[in-house]
Amino acid sequence: MADEQEQLAQTAAPIxxxxxxxxxxxxxxxxxxxxxxxxxxxxxxxxxxxxLVPIATALYANGFNCLQCQGAYDAGPGQDLVSFYHLIKISDDADRPDEVRVKVFLPRENPSVPSVYWIWKAADWQERESYDMYGIVYEGHPNLKRILMPEDWVGWPLRKDYISPDFYELQDAY
Structure with missing residues (x-):
């Protein structure tokens, strides 16, 4: 009995x-x-x-005054899309600033999340890139449109279930 408990304690995930x-x-x-x-x-x-917005606002008030990176990724075909935010506290007296990463998991069918542009202006182009590549809609963003792909591009190129078109049409190349 003691051996079983010891084995169970060793295999259990650490707290x-x-x-x-x-x-x-x-x-x-x-x-x-x-x-x-x-x-x-x-x-x-x-x-x-x-x-997201209430927590982001609270984190900003708690000193996380820099959005170092905002991005997105696809967890896999049929799985969620993830919008993430890497925040840091910039202060004069810190040897190493506090950091935190916030993740929001979104359904593929309607991936929308409120924009944090109004809290951290650095989210502007980063949210646009996540929209352009993954199709995540950042509600309330002041200029949410494609930033890397042509405006008339169909689909979201970095989604893992994206199918590339068979041909590409060059328009006004010269």
Missing amino acids: VEAGKTSKWLTENGFDHEFLGRDASGVEVLKVDRDF
Whole structure:
């Protein structure tokens, strides 16, 4: 019996303690899920699309004054699309700034999420690129249109279920 309990304890997943930012959000009543830390030790938080703006606003008020990167990825054919935000606290007295990554998982059928442009202006072109490549609609963005592909391009080229057209038509090449 003791051997079975010891084996079970060894195979059970280790308990991961929530990070400083996740604890702060929980203490202040913001609903989210702590996903652990990435390879660099950065906290990763899962946020529901409906709570992105309130949580982003709270994080900004808590000192996360820089949107270092916004991007997206496709979790696989038939799976969710993910919009992510890498935030840092820039201050004069920090040797290493606090960092946090926020992820919003979106259904493929209607991938829309509120824009954070009004909190961090750096989201402007980054959200446009995520829209252009994955088809994620950033509601409230002031100029959401294609940035890399031609305006009349059909489809979202970085989705894993994207089928490339058989031909490309050059228009006004010269």
